[in-house]
Amino acid sequence: MDQIPAVIVDGIFYAAWLFVAAVGMTLIYGVMKIVNLTHGSFYALGAYAAASLTGAWLAKGYPPMLSYGVLLGSAVLVSVIVAPLIERGILRFMYAKDEVVIMLITYALFLILEDTIKLIWGVDPYFIAEPYGLLGSFDVGDLSYPTYNLILVGIALAAGIGLTLLLRGTRIGKLLLTVIHDPEVSRAMGINVDRFYLVTFTFGSMLAAIGGAFTAPTVSVVPGLGVEIIVLSFAVVVIGGLGSLPGAALGAVIVGLVRSATIHYAPEVELFVIYFVMALVLAFRPRGLFSLAEPRKI
Numbered sequence: 001m002d003q004i005p006a007v008i009v010d011g012i013f014y015a016a017w018l019f020v021a022a023v024g025m026t027l028i029y030g031v032m033k034i035v036n037l038t039h040g041s042f043y044a045l046g047a048y049a050a051a052s053l054t055g056a057w058l059a060k061g062y063p064p065m066l067s068y069g070v071l072l073g074s075a076v077l078v079s080v081i082v083a084p085l086i087e088r089g090i091l092r093f094m095y096a097k098d099e100v101v102i103m104l105i106t107y108a109l110f111l112i113l114e115d116t117i118k119l120i121w122g123v124d125p126y127f128i129a130e131p132y133g134l135l136g137s138f139d140v141g142d143l144s145y146p147t148y149n150l151i152l153v154g155i156a157l158a159a160g161i162g163l164t165l166l167l168r169g170t171r172i173g174k175l176l177l178t179v180i181h182d183p184e185v186s187r188a189m190g191i192n193v194d195r196f197y198l199v200t201f202t203f204g205s206m207l208a209a210i211g212g213a214f215t216a217p218t219v220s221v222v223p224g225l226g227v228e229i230i231v232l233s234f235a236v237v238v239i240g241g242l243g244s245l246p247g248a249a250l251g252a253v254i255v256g257l258v259r260s261a262t263i264h265y266a267p268e269v270e271l272f273v274i275y276f277v278m279a280l281v282l283a284f285r286p287r288g289l290f291s292l293a294e295p296r297k298i
Contacts, residue, residue, distance in 0.1 A: 007260045009140050013149045015256025016156035017215065022233035023159055023248050024207030030243030031180055031200040033099060037106040038086060039208045039233060040226030041113035042079060046209030047216040047225055048117060049074040051126035054216070058130055067131045068151070071216070075209035082113075083205040087198050095197075110226070118223055125220040132217040152214060159207060160249055167245070176200075180243075208233075235278045241288030250289060 025039045053074045054067050086109060094102050135147035167173040179186045179196045187193050212225070219225075236255055240247025255274055262273045281289060 003264045005141050006143055007257070007264050009143070009145065010263070011253075011257035011260035013145070013152065013256075014260060015252040016149075016153040017211070018232060018236055018256055019156045019249055019252035020152060020159060020214070021208065021211040021229050022236040022252060023163070023245070024204035024211075025233045026237040026240070026243055026245065026248040027163065027207070028201055028204035029237065030245070031176065032095075032197055033243075034091070034106065035099065035103040035234075035242075036201075036204070037103060037110045037230055038113060039205070040228075040230035041110050041117070042083070042205040042208040042226075043212035043215075043229045044117055044226035045078045045082060045113070046075040046212030047219075047221045048121050048126065048212075049078040049209070050213035050216040051128050051221045052121070054128050054131065055126065058128070064130060064134055067134075071131065071213045072210065075213035076206060079206035079209040080202060083202040084198060087201040091201070092194065092197070110230075114223070114226065123223050125222045126216070127220060128217050130217070148217065155210065155214060156252075160245070163245055232274070235274055238288055239278055239281045241285075241290040244288065244290035247288055247290030 021043060024042075025036055028034055028036045028039075050071045054070045057067055057070045058064060090105070090109065091102070094105055132146060132148045135151075137144045137146050138150075139145075165173075167177060175186075175191055176196055178189075179191060179193055183193050208229075211229070232255075236251040237243075237248055238251075239254060240249070240251030254277060258273055258277050259270065262270050
């Protein structure tokens with residue numbers, strides 16, 4: 001019982017990281033109805049760009065506290081360059097095709113981007129641990145946690161609250177909801193659906209890159225980094241319901257707490273438990289906990 005506070009705190013930190021990593025995938029699916037497997041590539045691109053640029057920043061002796069801005073800027077830079085090229089250059093010609101075909105196309109793009117990353121950065125690991133330890137630590141009971149973890153919690157809260165306010169409280173958000181419900185009618189009303197698709201894909205990819213960038217100081221950035229995040233993100237959005245923002249948040253919390261409890265009490269099944277939870281949820285709610293209603297055209 002004395003491990004319960006540690007389970008909760010660890011679960012919250014892991015859930016925040018999962019939400020930042022997965023929310024872009026559910027946003028893109030909600031608007032564009034695409035299961036975007038390039039999500040993992042943008043996560044890896046964000047991590048590599050952050051490791052390179054932040055490492056160069058620190059090597060030149062610039063203020064270490066500004067390295068957090070470099071992490072964010074790296075993710076934004078790489079996503080605004082690569083995401084529009086993919087969406088305008090390839091995906092916009094595929095929207096009329098079946099969802100499975102588009103998913104296979106994004107999988108092919110994922111493989112291409114993985115090799116591109118190896119061509120640019122090589123196969124050696126990158127380390128930028130300084131931002132992780134720069135802020136010190138804080139105590140929860142008898143346990144000590146890096147203060148850096150609170151940055152991920154803050155990013156998760158900002159992403160969730162910001163997207164909610166955007167969708168529900170702004171004119172652009174209301175137009176976006178119209179596009180989500182019926183793209184054809186939206187076009188007939190004069191809404192530039194293609195522009196909304198471009199912005200949505202770029203912003204969703206940027207969220208994945210931001211997740212990778214702020215994870216980079218906590219791990220060794222190596223090839224294949226994006227593979228795991230695809231599986232975890234898919235598990236989160238499937239549990240919550242594809243396309244549902246509250247569902248992604250709840251899915252991240254469920255997975256985070258369950259994984260944390262498993263690590264503390266039964267670490268030997270840690271790799272299995274996430275998929276068990278996903279299977280259990282889908283057995284009773286095949287479309288996820290917060291599945292969106294699918295319009296039926298007659």
